[in-house]
Amino acid sequence: MEAATNGQTVGPARVRFYQTGTFTVGNRLLDVSVQSVQSDPRRNNSLNSGHRACQGCGEALGARYALDAAMRATKNRIVVANATGCLEVFSTPYPESSWRVPWLHSLFGNAPAVATGIAAALKVKGKDDVRVVAQGGDGGTVDIGFGCLSGMFERNDDVLYICYDNEAYMNTGVQRSSATPAGAKTNTTPGVGEEPGNVFGQGKSVPLIAMAHGIPYVATASVADLRDLEYKVQKAMGLHGARYIHVHVPCPLGWGSAPSDTIRVARLAIESGLFPVFEAEWGEVTGRRRIRDLVPAQAYLEAQGRFRHLFGKHPDTRRIAWIQDIANRNIRRFGLLDEGVQS
Amino acid sequence: MFRQLEGSQAIAETVAMCRPEVICAYPITPQTHIVEGLATLVKNGTLSPCEYINVESEFAAMSVAIGASAAGARAYTATASQGILFMAEAVYNASGLGLPIVMTVGNRAIGAPINIWNDHTDSMSMRDAGWIQLYAETNQEAADLHILAFRLAEEISLPVMVCVDGFILTHAFERVDMPTQEQIDSYLPPYAPRQLLDVDEPVTIGAMVGPEAYTEVRYLAHHRQMDALELIPRLSAEFRETFGRDSGGLLHTYRTEDAETVVVSLGSVNGTIKDVIDEFRDEGVRIGAISICSFRPFPMESLRVALAGVRRVVTVEKSLAIGLGGNVAPEVREALAGMGISVATIIAGLGGRAITRSSLRGVFRDAVEERLPPLTFLDLDLDLVHRQLERERADRRSGPAAESMLKDLGAVASRVG
Numbered sequence: 001m002e003a004a005t006n007g008q009t010v011g012p013a014r015v016r017f018y019q020t021g022t023f024t025v026g027n028r029l030l031d032v033s034v035q036s037v038q039s040d041p042r043r044n045n046s047l048n049s050g051h052r053a054c055q056g057c058g059e060a061l062g063a064r065y066a067l068d069a070a071m072r073a074t075k076n077r078i079v080v081a082n083a084t085g086c087l088e089v090f091s092t093p094y095p096e097s098s099w100r101v102p103w104l105h106s107l108f109g110n111a112p113a114v115a116t117g118i119a120a121a122l123k124v125k126g127k128d129d130v131r132v133v134a135q136g137g138d139g140g141t142v143d144i145g146f147g148c149l150s151g152m153f154e155r156n157d158d159v160l161y162i163c164y165d166n167e168a169y170m171n172t173g174v175q176r177s178s179a180t181p182a183g184a185k186t187n188t189t190p191g192v193g194e195e196p197g198n199v200f201g202q203g204k205s206v207p208l209i210a211m212a213h214g215i216p217y218v219a220t221a222s223v224a225d226l227r228d229l230e231y232k233v234q235k236a237m238g239l240h241g242a243r244y245i246h247v248h249v250p251c252p253l254g255w256g257s258a259p260s261d262t263i264r265v266a267r268l269a270i271e272s273g274l275f276p277v278f279e280a281e282w283g284e285v286t287g288r289r290r291i292r293d294l295v296p297a298q299a300y301l302e303a304q305g306r307f308r309h310l311f312g313k314h315p316d317t318r319r320i321a322w323i324q325d326i327a328n329r330n331i332r333r334f335g336l337l338d339e340g341v342q343s
Numbered sequence: 344m345f346r347q348l349e350g351s352q353a354i355a356e357t358v359a360m361c362r363p364e365v366i367c368a369y370p371i372t373p374q375t376h377i378v379e380g381l382a383t384l385v386k387n388g389t390l391s392p393c394e395y396i397n398v399e400s401e402f403a404a405m406s407v408a409i410g411a412s413a414a415g416a417r418a419y420t421a422t423a424s425q426g427i428l429f430m431a432e433a434v435y436n437a438s439g440l441g442l443p444i445v446m447t448v449g450n451r452a453i454g455a456p457i458n459i460w461n462d463h464t465d466s467m468s469m470r471d472a473g474w475i476q477l478y479a480e481t482n483q484e485a486a487d488l489h490i491l492a493f494r495l496a497e498e499i500s501l502p503v504m505v506c507v508d509g510f511i512l513t514h515a516f517e518r519v520d521m522p523t524q525e526q527i528d529s530y531l532p533p534y535a536p537r538q539l540l541d542v543d544e545p546v547t548i549g550a551m552v553g554p555e556a557y558t559e560v561r562y563l564a565h566h567r568q569m570d571a572l573e574l575i576p577r578l579s580a581e582f583r584e585t586f587g588r589d590s591g592g593l594l595h596t597y598r599t600e601d602a603e604t605v606v607v608s609l610g611s612v613n614g615t616i617k618d619v620i621d622e623f624r625d626e627g628v629r630i631g632a633i634s635i636c637s638f639r640p641f642p643m644e645s646l647r648v649a650l651a652g653v654r655r656v657v658t659v660e661k662s663l664a665i666g667l668g669g670n671v672a673p674e675v676r677e678a679l680a681g682m683g684i685s686v687a688t689i690i691a692g693l694g695g696r697a698i699t700r701s702s703l704r705g706v707f708r709d710a711v712e713e714r715l716p717p718l719t720f721l722d723l724d725l726d727l728v729h730r731q732l733e734r735e736r737a738d739r740r741s742g743p744a745a746e747s748m749l750k751d752l753g754a755v756a757s758r759v760g
Contacts, residue, residue, distance in 0.1 A: 119410075
């Protein structure tokens with residue numbers, strides 16, 4: 001199932017079994033050993049039901065799958081460090097903690113460093129079987145926690161860091177982060193003025209930055225493909241050193257999408273090329289998720305209220321085209337339409 | 344065993360004998376020799392098992408210590424000056440979580456203007472962060488307080504800051520009676536965490552707490568510090584039994600019997616003050632000194648007892664509460680409320696300016712003769728200040744103040760006197 005020798009890694013067994021004409025994974029037809037973690041009635045429910053996340057919350061869904069997969073991969077021996085943010089707030093008000101794992105929240109910007117400290121303590125105590133997962137939203141990861149994250153990567157500390165990216169500060173009421181996409185409306189990049197919404201900057205791909213640290217494993221994932229997320233978490237837990245998984249998690253409240261559309265919106269991000277799903281080992285891309293049915297970026301944008309100002313009576317064709325260019329560049333860069341290596 | 348040692352080396356070796364299991368360090372003058380010393384002791388296997396982590400900032404240093412402590416390891420770090428400000432959020436967090444981390448502060452001024460020399464502005468900025476704060480008077484005490492700090496922190500589930508005057512102590516070579524490993528092991532039991540990130544018994548730590556219990560959680564920390572007022576003298580007495588010398592305690596008194604005037608200070612400056620006290624005593628002046636070792640918790644009752652019958656108190660303070668005056672004097676006044684004792688403040692030694700015996704003699708003489716104003720800035724060059732004020736009156740765009748004042752002074756290099 002897992003191995004890590006001489007820089008060569010072997011992931012857990014992967015099975016792709018799509019029912020004809022749908023994207024549903026035919027879990028019940030698979031061998032028990034490769035069925036999804038969530039389909040197992042003995043799963044841990046690491047983030048248990050009853051928490052206070054909004055309807056359709058992508059982050060809650062992603063965290064549940066990711067942590068249960070990490071628990072299964074380690075035989076239920078993980079410790080979790082959590083950054084401040086939605087995930088921390090909606091899960092903890094005592095006596096209603098939803099966490100069924102040892103869990104520590106310290107601050108907004110220090111989850112990677114706290115995780116380093118936990119890993120160091122476990123090592124010095126000889127608890128080699130206990131592993132550390134740190135997690136946070138995009139604000140806690142790509143902005144305020146970025147220094148600590150880079151430090152943890154550079155030292156190659158034995159931590160899996162999972163970023164649930166919903167592309168803005170949702171906990172404080174939808175403000176721009178450096179993960180907010182170009183053109184998106186937030187409450188600090190309002191949909192008013194000559195060019196409403198977020199500026200068209202250079203972007204900031206933390207997965208690529210993570211890869212530049214040369215760490216053992218970097219992957220992107222999406223709640224549109226939860227089996228792929230489980231696979232990547234399981235694979236990451238089979239490795240030691242710093243590992244990073246960046247999960248795209250729609251936020252109905254912040255994105256202005258229907259709670260029932262969370263998976264659809266996430267899938268449109270993948271199928272348009274705006275969110276490339278790939279994995280990398282030791283700084284080199286080793287796999288990507290091919291686009292199955294290419295859609296224009298517009299299909300993704302139109303599903304969300306945060307891009308509404310780009311459409312209407314006088315569509316902002318210029319900026320819609322810029323966003324399409326971003327998708328096209330991702331498709332070229334990661335070979336998202338290429339045959340061959342599949343993630 | 345007596346050895347001639349640099350303060351930082353004495354601290355490093357003593358900390359190592361306290362068997363910290365995780366040390367995280369980010370370099371800042373004048374703390375560097377301490378973490379360098381520990382790096383060597385870990386790397387050469389003297390201190391083992393121990394994880395030494397070179398972090399990318401002081402904020403990460405304290406955060407790593409938080410994670411390590413919550414996962415059951417004895418955690419240590421050291422910082423100074425800008426570093427303690429950079430980690431401020433995590434400093435508060437460590438005490439809020441009740442994690443018994445020990446941190447050395449090599450006391451240094453805060454910029455701007457940037458200044459690497461000693462004063463107490465850095466640790467004073469964290470006086471209300473919920474940490475216990477102990478101030479060392481000598482290198483002997485600087486080393487010893489770390490042993491006491493680990494014991495105290497772990498007994499009371501609060502972090503402890505050991506404040507050591509930068510350069511004056513950290514870089515000074517003094518004779519230090521170094522403890523043995525056996526002595527420390529008999530005094531300091533292994534860390535038994537009160538709360539633990541344990542896979543066999545999962546707990547949630549760091550949950551959101553609203554108005555329904557926030558006050559009580561904060562009060563608990565206050566209650567623990569009040570308990571520390573009892574515990575510090577007890578642990579210091581035990582320290583004497585084990586190590587055969589006095590270190591720590593809430594405060595140190597010097598020739599306060601029958602004193603009419605008492606000088607109150609923190610840290611190494613008490614050495615100079617005691618010399619001046621001796622000179623005055625030789626002249627028959629009834630004057631004594633108190634150095635406060637435990638600034639947090641603040642030893643209200645001990646001060647009242649020690650200062651009963653005194654007519655006046657003078658505080659000598661190495662930090663300035665801009666817009667008010669001293670940091671220490673208001674607390675001393677509160678302790679002495681209703682006792683009819685006047686309290687005057689002397690701000691001295693900012694940014695490493697030498698506190699000389701002759702300058703202290705002058706202000707103590709003024710105090711004894713009832714001529715000392717409530718707030719005095721020792722050796723303040725008012726002429727330099729007035730020249731700058733004049734420049735600012737004459738010209739709206741008068742330029743950067745610090746640079747203009749240095750130019751007036753004609754100083755080409757740091758002058759401490």
